[in-house]
Amino acid sequence: MEESIRAEWTTRKLTGVAFALLLAATLMAWLAQNSGLNQESVRNTMIVVAITSLWILAFRLLPTRYYQRWPSEVLFALLILLSVALVWCSPLYGFFVWTGYLFTVYALPGRWRVVGAGLVAVVTAGSQSGGWAILQTGGGQLLFAVLFLVNAGISTTMTWLEIGKMRTTEKRIEMIDELAQANQKLEAALKENAGLHAQLLVQAHEAGVLDERQRMAGEIHDVLAQGLTGIVTQLEAAEAHPREHERHLSAAKRLARESLAEARRSVQALRPQQLDSAGLPAALDEVVETWAGLHGVRADLILTGTARRLLPEIEATLLRTAQEALANVARHANAGRVGLTLSYMEDMVTLDVRDDGDGFEPDRPREVTATGGFGLSAMRERLARIAGTLAVESEPGGGTALSACVPAIVLGGAA
Ligand SMILES: Nc1ncnc2c1ncn2[C@@H]1O[C@H](COP(=O)(O)OP(=O)(O)OP(=O)(O)O)[C@@H](O)[C@H]1O
Numbered sequence: 493m494e495e496s497i498r499a500e501w502t503t504r505k506l507t508g509v510a511f512a513l514l515l516a517a518t519l520m521a522w523l524a525q526n527s528g529l530n531q532e533s534v535r536n537t538m539i540v541v542a543i544t545s546l547w548i549l550a551f552r553l554l555p556t557r558y559y560q561r562w563p564s565e566v567l568f569a570l571l572i573l574l575s576v577a578l579v580w581c582s583p584l585y586g587f588f589v590w591t592g593y594l595f596t597v598y599a600l601p602g603r604w605r606v607v608g609a610g611l612v613a614v615v616t617a618g619s620q621s622g623g624w625a626i627l628q629t630g631g632g633q634l635l636f637a638v639l640f641l642v643n644a645g646i647s648t649t650m651t652w653l654e655i656g657k658m659r660t661t662e663k664r665i666e667m668i669d670e671l672a673q674a675n676q677k678l679e680a681a682l683k684e685n686a687g688l689h690a691q692l693l694v695q696a697h698e699a700g701v702l703d704e705r706q707r708m709a710g711e712i713h714d715v716l717a718q719g720l721t722g723i724v725t726q727l728e729a730a731e732a733h734p735r736e737h738e739r740h741l742s743a744a745k746r747l748a749r750e751s752l753a754e755a756r757r758s759v760q761a762l763r764p765q766q767l768d769s770a771g772l773p774a775a776l777d778e779v780v781e782t783w784a785g786l787h788g789v790r791a792d793l794i795l796t797g798t799a800r801r802l803l804p805e806i807e808a809t810l811l812r813t814a815q816e817a818l819a820n821v822a823r824h825a826n827a828g829r830v831g832l833t834l835s836y837m838e839d840m841v842t843l844d845v846r847d848d849g850d851g852f853e854p855d856r857p858r859e860v861t862a863t864g865g866f867g868l869s870a871m872r873e874r875l876a877r878i879a880g881t882l883a884v885e886s887e888p889g890g891g892t893a894l895s896a897c898v899p900a901i902v903l904g905g906a907a
C-alpha cells in the first residue's frame with residue numbers, strides 16, 4: 493500500500509519535471525528556429541514534441557513502477573529514440589534530454605540503470621556538442637567523445653550511488669514488512685494463547701468440580717452410608733434379641749449421633765473428629781475397639797515403627813480406609829478375628845487389615861449399584877489422591893488381606 497503511494501508520487505514528480513522541461517526547451521527551440529524561419533524543421537519539431545508529450549502521458553498512465561518491468565523498459569527505449577530525435581531537431585532539447593537520468597533510475601531494473609545512464613549520456617553529449625551534425629567532422633567526433641565521457645562518468649557514478657540508496661530503501665521496506673508479518677504472527681499466537689488459557693481454566697475448574705464430587709461421594713459413603721448401615725444392624729439386632737434391646741438401641745443412638753456429627757464435619761471438609769484430639773494410632777485404637785464391641789468380633793491393632801504426626805489428609809485417609817475395611821468385614825466376611833497393623837517406616841506408612849472370614853474374588857469386583865459396591869473403589873481413589881496405593885488379597889474361604897501404603901509426609905515438613 494505504502495509502496496504504491498510512493499511510486500505514484502514519484503511518477504507524478506517525474507512526468508511533471510519532464511513536461512516542464514520539454515515545454516521550456518520547445519519555447520527556446522521555437523525562438524531559435526524562428527530566427528531562421530525554416531517551416532519544415534518547425535513542423536518536424538512540433539511532431540516530435542507532440543509524440544514526446546504522448547510519451548509523458550503514457551508514462552504517467554501505464555503501470556511503470558520499477559518492479560513492473562515491461563512497460564517501463566519499452567517506454568525507456570522509446571524515450572532514448574525520442575531524445576535522439578529531439579536533439580536532431582534542436583540541441584536546446586538537451587534541457588529535456590537530461591531528465592532521462594531520472595527515468596533511468598525509476599524505469600530500469602538493477603544494473604541496467606547504468607546502461608540506461610550511458611545511453612542518456614550519449615544523447616546529452618550530442619545536445620551539448622550542438623546537434624548530431626557535429627559527428628560528420630573529425631574534430632566534432634573528438635568533442636563528442638570528450639563530452640560523452642564527462643557525462644557518462646558523472647551520470648553512471650550518480651546512478652551507481654542511487655542504486656545503492658534504492659537497495660537500502662528496498663531492504664528497509666522488506667524488513668518493515670517482515671516485522672509487520674512477525675507482529676501479526678505474534679498477535680495471532682497471543683490470541684491463541686489467550687484461548688488456550690481460557691480453555692485450561694475451564695478444564696481446571698471442571699477437574700476441581702470432579703475432584704470435589706469424588707471427595708463428597710467418598711464422604712457420603714464412609715460417613716453416612718456406613719453410619720446408617722450400622723444403625724440398621726443395631727435396630728435389627730434389638731428386634732431379634734429383646735433381652736439385649738436396650739443395649740442395641742443405645743448403640744444405634746450413639747451411631748446416629750456420631751454419624752450426624754461426622755456428616756457436619758464432612759460438609760465443612762474437616763478431618764474426622766477422632767483425629768482432632770489424638771494422633772492416628774490412638775484414633776485407630778478407638779475405632780477398632782468400638783467396632784469390636786459393636787460386632788462382637790475380636791479385633792487387634794498392632795503398631796510398628798515410631799509413630800509421628802502425618803499430614804491431616806494422610807491420617808484421615810488411613811482412618812477412613814480402616815473404617816471401610818472393618819465395615820466390609822462386618823458386612824461380608826463372617827470373620828472370627830481381625831488384625832490391623834499400622835507400620836511407620838522411613839518413607840512410607842502402611843496399614844494392613846486381615847480377617848479370617850469368607851474371602852472373595854478381588855479380580856471380579858462387584859458392580860456398583862444402589863445397594864453398594866462403591867467402598868473399595870472409593871478407598872482406592874482416596875488413596876490415589878495422596879499418592880498412596882491399595883492392594884487387596886483374598887480368595888473364597890481364605891480370608892481377606894488389605895494393604896494400604898501412603899507416603900510418610902510428616903506434619904511441619906521434616907520427614
Ligand atoms: N473383608 C471382606 N470379606 C469378604 N468379602 C469382601 C470383603 N471386603 C469386600 N468384600 C467383597 O467385595 C465387594 C465390594 O466391596 P465394596 O466395599 O466395594 O462394596 P460393598 O461393601 O458391597 O458396598 P459399599 O459401597 O456399601 O461399600 C463386597 O460386596 C464383598 O463381596
Ligand SMILES: [Mg+2]
Pocket residue numbers: 816819820864865866867868
Ligand atoms: Mg464396603
